[in-house]
Amino acid sequence: MTRCGTIVLAGRPNVGKSTLLNALVGEHLAIVSPKPQSTRLPVVGLLTKGDTQYIFTDSPGLLEPEYQLHEAMRAAALRAIDDAEVIAYLHPLTEYPAPPLPIVAGLKLTPRAPIVTVYTKSDLAPSRPDTLAVSAKTGAGIESMLATLRDRLPEGPFHYNPDELATQPMRFFAAEFIREAAFELLHEELPYSVACEIDEFREAAEPVYIRAVLYVERDSQKGIVIGEGGRTIKALGAAARAKIEALLGQRVFLDLHVKVLPKWRRDEPSLKRLGYAAS
Numbered sequence: 001m002t003r004c005g006t007i008v009l010a011g012r013p014n015v016g017k018s019t020l021l022n023a024l025v026g027e028h029l030a031i032v033s034p035k036p037q038s039t040r041l042p043v044v045g046l047l048t049k050g051d052t053q054y055i056f057t058d059s060p061g062l063l064e065p066e067y068q069l070h071e072a073m074r075a076a077a078l079r080a081i082d083d084a085e086v087i088a089y090l091h092p093l094t095e096y097p098a099p100p101l102p103i104v105a106g107l108k109l110t111p112r113a114p115i116v117t118v119y120t121k122s123d124l125a126p127s128r129p130d131t132l133a134v135s136a137k138t139g140a141g142i143e144s145m146l147a148t149l150r151d152r153l154p155e156g157p158f159h160y161n162p163d164e165l166a167t168q169p170m171r172f173f174a175a176e177f178i179r180e181a182a183f184e185l186l187h188e189e190l191p192y193s194v195a196c197e198i199d200e201f202r203e204a205a206e207p208v209y210i211r212a213v214l215y216v217e218r219d220s221q222k223g224i225v226i227g228e229g230g231r232t233i234k235a236l237g238a239a240a241r242a243k244i245e246a247l248l249g250q251r252v253f254l255d256l257h258v259k260v261l262p263k264w265r266r267d268e269p270s271l272k273r274l275g276y277a278a279s
C-alpha cells in the first residue's frame with residue numbers, strides 16, 4: 001500500500017523552511033533570503049520516493065502581525081498548519097531546545113496533526129543524540145527526516161503524478177522570483193514594500209513572454225527600484241529572468257514595469273488583488 005499526505009513546514013521566520021522545501025524537492029521553488037519574512041504565501045513542493053508521496057507546504061513564518069500583510073501571512077501559515085496531516089516544526093539546532101510549537105505560534109489549541117520537531121541548519125551546530133536534525137546546505141539528516149515523516153503519513157493512493165514537483169502555476173513562480181530578486185538587489189526595508197503582479201504570460205511564444213508589474217508603496221521607492229538610468233530595474237529583471245528560465249527550462253522575455261500602489265501592505269483590497277488575502 002502506498003502512502004501519501006501533506007506535511008507543513010512550520011516555524012518562526014528565518015529558520016530555513018523555504019531552503020528545506022527546495023532541498024527536499026530538489027528544485028528551487030520557494031524563495032529564500034537572509035532577510036526574515038520573505039515568504040508570504042504557502043508554496044507546495046512534491047517528492048515521490050518509492051511507495052511514498054510527500055506533499056510539502058512551505059509556509060510564512062509565524063510572527064506577531066505588525067500590519068495587514070502580516071495578518072494575512074499569519075492566517076495563511078495557521079491555515080496550512082490546520083490543513084496538514086503532519087506538522088514538521090522547524091527550529092535551528094543552534095537554538096536548542098525548541099520551545100513548544102503552540103507557544104511559538106500563539107495557538108489556543110494544540111494542533112490535530114502529529115508534530116515532528118526538526119532541527120535545522122545542523123551544519124552550524126554540534127550534533128546532539130536523539131534529535132532529528134537536518135542541514136539543507138549539506139543534505140545531512142534529510143533521509144532520516146523523510147523516514148520519520150513517512151511513518152506518520154496515511155496510507156492511500158498518490159494525489160499527483162510521481163514526476164510532478166509543483167502544483168502552482170508558472171505565473172505564481174514568476175511573480176515570486178521577481179520578489180526574490182528584489183530581496184537580493186534592494187536594501188533594508190525596500191523588499192518588504194515590493195509586490196508583483198503578472199499581467200501577461202504567453203507560454204506559446206518563443207521566447208516565453210511575461211509582462212509583470214513590480215509594485216512599491218511610494219514614489220520615492222519607485223525611483224530607487226528603477227535606479228540611475230534604469231540600472232537597478234535592469235539588473236533585477238535579469239536576475240528574475242534567469243530564475244524563471246531555470247524552472248521553466250525555456251528562454252523568457254521579461255517585460256518588467258514599476259508602479260506605485262500606495263500603502264498596499266495596509267490596504268485590504270490591494271492585498272486581495274495581489275493574492276495575499278483571501279477574498
Ligand SMILES: Nc1nc2c(ncn2[C@@H]2O[C@H](COP(=O)(O)OP(=O)(O)O)[C@@H](O)[C@H]2O)c(=O)[nH]1
Nearest residue numbers: 014015016017018019032033034121135136137
Ligand atoms: N548554514 C545554513 N544556512 C541555512 C540552512 N537553511 C537555511 N539557511 C539560511 O537561513 C536563511 C533563511 O532561510 P529561509 O529558507 O529563507 O528561511 P525561512 O524564513 O524559514 O523560509 C537563509 O539565509 C538561508 O540561506 C542550512 O541548512 N544551513
Ligand SMILES: [Mg+2]
Nearest residue numbers: 017018038039
Ligand atoms: Mg521562507
